[in-house]
Amino acid sequence: MNKIKYILLLIVALTFNSCSVKYGFTTVGKIDAETFQVNYFQNNADLVEPGIERTFTLELQKIIQNQTNLNLVSSGGDLLYDGEIVEYRVTPMTATADQLAAQSRLTVTVNVRFTNKNKEKDDFEKRFSFYYDYAGDQQLTGGQLTTALSVIFERITQDVFNESLAKW
Helix, strand or coil: CHHHHHHHHHHHHHHHHHCCCCCCCCCCCCCCCCEEEECCCEECCCCCCCCHHHHHHHHHHHHHHHHCCCEECCCCCCEEEEEEEEEEEEEEEEECCCCCEEEEEEEEEEEEEEEECCCHHHCEEEEEEEEEEEECCCCCCHHHHHHHHHHHHHHHHHHHHHHHHHCC
16 A cells, blocks of 8 residues: 555656646757846937837847846846947838728837856857737837837847847
């Protein structure tokens, strides 16, 4: 009877233990760093949407913190992310018979400079861009703008992460 209790206990323990396994597609190789720094990304776009520079900076910090064990520092980081938002553009994509926009597209482009103090060959400067399409009769304000920026920044920050750390 005692053996059955131990076997059941072992099965339960293994079952609960296996639930904690995380699966993902992003793999980070050996990172030759302990800290990272994300400088404030200025908004240098011709069309300025207030506050997006802060949102982008925080989103980039968040993705690196969530996908690595690197420590965020305000200065002297082993890895340095620096740059600026260079484009914020709304473009009509398709027109109706009345010559009105049936669909519009918000495009955001961010210029990123990445520096690895320990491995200079990994340094780069590159532009990352993504877009969000929405109905042309809608205003890009409030919740619509928040959703658009969330989609765009999620993609751009993942692309920056992949280019700098995941080596995709």
